[in-house]
Amino acid sequence: MSLFNKKKDTDYAYAVARVRSNELSLLTEADTEQLIEAESYEAAMNKLADLGWGEVSKDTDYASYLEDYFAKHWAFLEEILDDIHELDLLLVQNDMQNLKAALKSLVLPTPVDGIYSQSTVYDTEALTEAVKTKEWNELPDFMQEPAMEAYEVLTTTANGHLADAIIDKATLERILYLGNATGSSVLANIAERKVATANIKNALRCAKTGKSKDFIERSLAECATLDKGNLVEAALSGQDAVLSYLEMTDYREGAEQFRESTSLFEKWCDDLLMECVSEARYTPFGVEPIVAYYVARDAEVKTARIILSAKKNNLSADMIRERVRTLYV
Amino acid sequence: MENLGVVFAILGAAFAALFAGIGSAKGVGVVGKSAAGVITEDPSKFGRVLILEILPGTQGLYGFLAAFLIMNNISAGMPLSQGLGLFAASLPIAFAGLISAIHQGRVAAAGCGLVAKRPEGSGQAIILAAMVETYAVLALLITILLIGRAA
Numbered sequence: 123m124s125l126f127n128k129k130k131d132t133d134y135a136y137a138v139a140r141v142r143s144n145e146l147s148l149l150t151e152a153d154t155e156q157l158i159e160a161e162s163y164e165a166a167m168n169k170l171a172d173l174g175w176g177e178v179s180k181d182t183d184y185a186s187y188l189e190d191y192f193a194k195h196w197a198f199l200e201e202i203l204d205d206i207h208e209l210d211l212l213l214v215q216n217d218m219q220n221l222k223a224a225l226k227s228l229v230l231p232t233p234v235d236g237i238y239s240q241s242t243v244y245d246t247e248a249l250t251e252a253v254k255t256k257e258w259n260e261l262p263d264f265m266q267e268p269a270m271e272a273y274e275v276l277t278t279t280a281n282g283h284l285a286d287a288i289i290d291k292a293t294l295e296r297i298l299y300l301g302n303a304t305g306s307s308v309l310a311n312i313a314e315r316k317v318a319t320a321n322i323k324n325a326l327r328c329a330k331t332g333k334s335k336d337f338i339e340r341s342l343a344e345c346a347t348l349d350k351g352n353l354v355e356a357a358l359s360g361q362d363a364v365l366s367y368l369e370m371t372d373y374r375e376g377a378e379q380f381r382e383s384t385s386l387f388e389k390w391c392d393d394l395l396m397e398c399v400s401e402a403r404y405t406p407f408g409v410e411p412i413v414a415y416y417v418a419r420d421a422e423v424k425t426a427r428i429i430l431s432a433k434k435n436n437l438s439a440d441m442i443r444e445r446v447r448t449l450y451v
Numbered sequence: 452m453e454n455l456g457v458v459f460a461i462l463g464a465a466f467a468a469l470f471a472g473i474g475s476a477k478g479v480g481v482v483g484k485s486a487a488g489v490i491t492e493d494p495s496k497f498g499r500v501l502i503l504e505i506l507p508g509t510q511g512l513y514g515f516l517a518a519f520l521i522m523n524n525i526s527a528g529m530p531l532s533q534g535l536g537l538f539a540a541s542l543p544i545a546f547a548g549l550i551s552a553i554h555q556g557r558v559a560a561a562g563c564g565l566v567a568k569r570p571e572g573s574g575q576a577i578i579l580a581a582m583v584e585t586y587a588v589l590a591l592l593i594t595i596l597l598i599g600r601a602a
Contacts, residue, residue, distance in 0.1 A: 139492075140488040140491055
């Protein structure tokens with residue numbers, strides 16, 4: 123992060139120019155509409171191929187197809203950024219997911235393969251090796267304490283949910299730290315919104331499953347736009363209490379969407395993030411347009427996944443429209 | 452002490468060439484990075500970004516011109532007042548050149564982003580960057596008029 127802090131906004135001029143050129147290939151609303159209106163799943167896949175997302179065949183599985191597409195853009199970001207740690211804010215959750223998987227592999231009777239995310243900032247192999255050998259000090263600093271705590275929980279109580287909650291909370295705290303460390307108001311805002319929406323989701327889940335106060339407190343992270351104490355109390359009283367609390371905050375629209383449906387709520391969470399990065403469209407230099415590009419690619423892949431999955435399950439065009447994410451362009 | 456006038460006049464010529472040149476180097480450098488990014492993705496846009504790349508370079512030329520005019524007016528044993536006058540004459544293009552070239556570079560680099568997304572907007576990008584040039588031209592004009600008065 124030290125390099126990141128020292129850079130001037132014009133140091134990103136080359137990377138931003140390449141990002142601007144690549145933004146031309148982002149899905150537009152017209153493209154999305156054509157995908158939704160496609161006659162079948164195969165027609166939608168062919169449309170994506172026509173848009174340059176990669177060749178398709180009869181046997182192409184859409185999940186791996188979209189993964190390959192995203193990997194291509196991830197490689198592009200690695201190429202244009204001198205220090206990929208500048209995207210830690212967006213990717214640290216993938217590293218933490220890998221940490222969770224590595225910890226669970228330690229206690230599960232059979233090893234689990236193919237569960238590790240590849241879009242990470244830390245070397246997954248080194249991370250899993252450190253967990254396997256319980257050399258906690260080999261992990262990045264911010265992972266050491268939650269990894270030890272989660273391991274303790276897993277081995278003493280076998281409570282996988284609590285172990286996950288410990289790692290998730292550490293992830294949120296790390297995201298907030300990274301957002302504020304950049305000195306960019308856009309990135310700090312992204313971090314705040316990511317943490318707030320994750321807290322809301324956690325609180326609603328805890329309320330639904332009737333978790334204890336201790337569990338909820340260990341799941342939620344402190345953030346500026348939500349009061350943790352109030353959220354914990356609301357989660358103890360049930361989902362309605364959480365929604366009532368949200369109505370008194372900046373996230374009242376989220377409560378309205380949740381009352382409509384959970385898919386609308388999920389869409390609102392993603393759209394909130396897109397709203398944070400949308401001003402980067404008019405930012406000529408700095409890391410913000412690059413972060414916005416990552417969020418934009420992520421949103422378009424989510425949109426394509428929703429459409430393809432819906433096409434496979436023969437959902438109506440209106441149901442798909444309700445779920446597709448707001449796009450960057 | 453008797454050559455102090457010459458010293459100040461030479462200092463003025465150096466200021467004009469140095470500061471305007473630094474500004475242009477910085478401005479052209481920023482546009483160059485943006486232009487390289489655009490060309491990496493689409494080499495056919497080279498012609499459109501080249502004009503934007505050239506624009507912040509003009510301040511360096513103005514500084515060179517002012518330095519040349521000042522040097523032409525230096526004579527051995529020139530009075531201190533004349534030397535100070537030539538030094539003062541160099542200041543508008545030296546500083547307005549420095550600042551305007553840096554900012555013109557930023558505008559032109561942002562224009563490269565515009566060209567990347569909308570190649571047909573390259574004319575607008577050039578006009579926006581050229582607006583900053585106005586102040587370098589005015590500064591050069593004042594520098595030339597002052598050299599005329601001081602000489």
